[in-house]
Amino acid sequence: MSRSLISSILLTFALILLTPLSTYAIKFNLQAYRYPPAKCIWNAAHPNSLVIVTANVGPGENQRVDIEIIDSSPKKNVYLSKKGIKAESRLAITAHSEGEVGVCFRNWVEGDVSQDKMSKMSRVIDLDVDIGADAVDYNAIANQESLSGLETEMRKLEGVVKEIVDEMNYLKKREERFSSTNVSTNQRVQNFAWFTLIALTGLGAWQILHLRSFFKRKYLID
Incomplete structure (x- = not known):
């Protein structure tokens, strides 16, 4: 077997391993309600896994988007709860138990809004969830430890x-x-x-x- 073929196989294997394994991205419309139900996006996570949630909330008048990060354990751990997120928000947690981590959104209607207008109100949510190795900022580590590209x-x-x-x-x-x-x-x-x-x-x-x-x-x- 030639050296070039071996190098190609090793490079292919490395690329497969470097392919993001735990990155989840989704974009959706979040309907506004006076008393909104929670819309949750669930992702599997192991204990002590770093979870980075990046939520980009689109514009919308008379609307307030709240975010809450929970898990599926019997205790229903609440890792983080934040009200009125706008534009891009980056949140980090560490999973405590085996199971799934849920990122939940609620879109509240604020102010005096008619029922007809309320039915047409929504905000666009662009959500990225990085878990485990994909949540680590290797560029920051490289700058801090003066690491080369390799x-x-x-x-x-x-x-x-x-x-x-x-x-x-x-x-x-x-x-x-x-x-x-x-x-x-x-x-x-x-x-x-x-x-x-x-x-x-x-x-x-x-x-x-x-x-x-x-x-x-x-x-x-x-």
Whole structure:
């Protein structure tokens, strides 16, 4: 195999690893209401993962957009809550639990607005969510530590590889948990089957003895 082919393979592999794995972008219209429901965008995140939320809110009169960042854990942790965000807002949190992180928006109508006008009021939300290695500002790190371009790319590669390893460890633990649950369920089913068999056998024996005793009392058998 030629050296150029090996270099091409290594370069392709590096580009695959450097492809953003946890970047989510969405653009949508957020309808305004007097008492607005929350519109939440959910993304998976592991514990201690850095999450950078960049929200760009379009213009809109008599409207106030609030943002709240929560998670899907049973405790429903609220990481951040901010009212009246405008233009571009950049928010950073660290996930505390395994699950999903939700970025929730509410668009409130303010002032005296007619119902007809209210039905046509909305604001455009441009949302970017970076999680894990993609949330790290490597340019700032490069400037702070005086890293060269190659060293910066290697630092990015290191972060992505670490994220992949963490993901594999998470999947391994999840598989072990599912396997343990499967074994436990099978054991319970087996125990229930044995209990059912013993109960039916005992009930059958009791019925035979009861019928035998009944027939003896009626002098139908000796």
